[in-house]
Amino acid sequence: MTMRSRPVRGVVMSRYLFPATTLMVAFLFAGCSEQEAVPQAAAAVAETTVASSTFPAPNTAVPPSKADPDRVLAHLKVLAGDIGTRVAGTDGERRAAEYIATTLRAAGYTVVMEPFTFDLRYDLSAIRFTDGSLKALALTGSPEAEARGTPVMAGMGRPEDFSLRDVRGKVVVVDRGVVPFGQKAANAQGAGAVALIVVNNEDGAFRGTLGDVKVSIPAVGVERAERARLVDLAQAGGTLIVAAAAGSKQTPSQNVVGRNGEKCEAYLGAHFDSVPEGPGANDNASGIAMILELARTNRRPGLCVIAFGAEEYGLWGSQAFVKQHPMAGVRFLLNFDMVGKITDAQIVGEPALQEKVLGLLKQAGKTGFRAGQFPPFASSDHASFVSAGVPAVTFHSGDDPLIHDPRDSTANVERASIETMLAAGDLAIDGLMTAR
Ligand SMILES: [Zn+2]
Numbered sequence: 001m002t003m004r005s006r007p008v009r010g011v012v013m014s015r016y017l018f019p020a021t022t023l024m025v026a027f028l029f030a031g032c033s034e035q036e037a038v039p040q041a042a043a044a045v046a047e048t049t050v051a052s053s054t055f056p057a058p059n060t061a062v063p064p065s066k067a068d069p070d071r072v073l074a075h076l077k078v079l080a081g082d083i084g085t086r087v088a089g090t091d092g093e094r095r096a097a098e099y100i101a102t103t104l105r106a107a108g109y110t111v112v113m114e115p116f117t118f119d120l121r122y123d124l125s126a127i128r129f130t131d132g133s134l135k136a137l138a139l140t141g142s143p144e145a146e147a148r149g150t151p152v153m154a155g156m157g158r159p160e161d162f163s164l165r166d167v168r169g170k171v172v173v174v175d176r177g178v179v180p181f182g183q184k185a186a187n188a189q190g191a192g193a194v195a196l197i198v199v200n201n202e203d204g205a206f207r208g209t210l211g212d213v214k215v216s217i218p219a220v221g222v223e224r225a226e227r228a229r230l231v232d233l234a235q236a237g238g239t240l241i242v243a244a245a246a247g248s249k250q251t252p253s254q255n256v257v258g259r260n261g262e263k264c265e266a267y268l269g270a271h272f273d274s275v276p277e278g279p280g281a282n283d284n285a286s287g288i289a290m291i292l293e294l295a296r297t298n299r300r301p302g303l304c305v306i307a308f309g310a311e312e313y314g315l316w317g318s319q320a321f322v323k324q325h326p327m328a329g330v331r332f333l334l335n336f337d338m339v340g341k342i343t344d345a346q347i348v349g350e351p352a353l354q355e356k357v358l359g360l361l362k363q364a365g366k367t368g369f370r371a372g373q374f375p376p377f378a379s380s381d382h383a384s385f386v387s388a389g390v391p392a393v394t395f396h397s398g399d400d401p402l403i404h405d406p407r408d409s410t411a412n413v414e415r416a417s418i419e420t421m422l423a424a425g426d427l428a429i430d431g432l433m434t435a436r
Contacts, residue, residue: 157184182213271311286340344398346372
């Protein structure tokens, strides 16, 4: 699940941190997988884009008939346990893609890695003290710059706040409110300050903008909780460094697409990247593990499988996919996002398909599902397909307080939930592929 426009605190804030620290995580567990029903990820497989005309005829060998929750859990263990954090654009994500490709090939699919790039926004802004540092967020429009100086408290940053004190060569600290951020920054620079820190006037982090105002000094915002520390340092006459470092970077990711024959009339989907905070077991190794098993037992001509990259940074993989492929005539996408911990099982997405799927589940006596809706700030990959005119829904086991948290590990996924969601997915595929 991706979080889009929630106020900058916790979850969303992490989306702006460039996940450099996660780069090495993937290798830590390499080679220490125990004996499993599902093999450990194979060594890197060189992938090339295959023109659609080269797809072999559909594999018509009869697939195994029964979906096995143990296999789902074994995939989950490789993805969220052995590989771990799978941030888009990092080696963890790439290793997960390779594991998915290997697994789909073993199930009889023709697999293509489809690369794309996405715009990774990062913010490594900080305030550094002699004895540590604290996280700051650059005000939008601030130059990437660093400055050292003694902090001076300067009220709200109005012109009269500066007329009372000499801030030349100093770091101005002002409170949020009354004056626009751009004006605070222009006033501070005009008075000779080397940097601006704006302290929030409510709890949490915030990202202000300088608007049309251009300044050459770094300008950042910090949480209200840090105010006392800045006041103390101002009184003591100590120094600090303000570093504004925010921007965006074109970053490579990939979708993994499994086809059985040349044509895709319908899709199973799930995203395989995680947030930087942790291994994303429920969000969304669970969904990937599930579609791998559903793909194995539901290999049918025309039913294709997509593992989406870079979902957490804003549905980049599914957006790339619907741009790269003709979507006219595609019958449906069944997407799976957070299916490992039932708190409120639901089908989210396009109303007609939602109703059809719920009808199929009800017919089979599965009444524990409802038509759901994500909160306005959250979404998943079905949304990209719906925007492209394809009926699409996401299977979702409900809110999870450990979403985007380091504790979303394999222990956060419950076998009973996997069993229920797997059976539901199976029923929906069968019903939809049979009904024409
Ligand atoms: Zn998520």
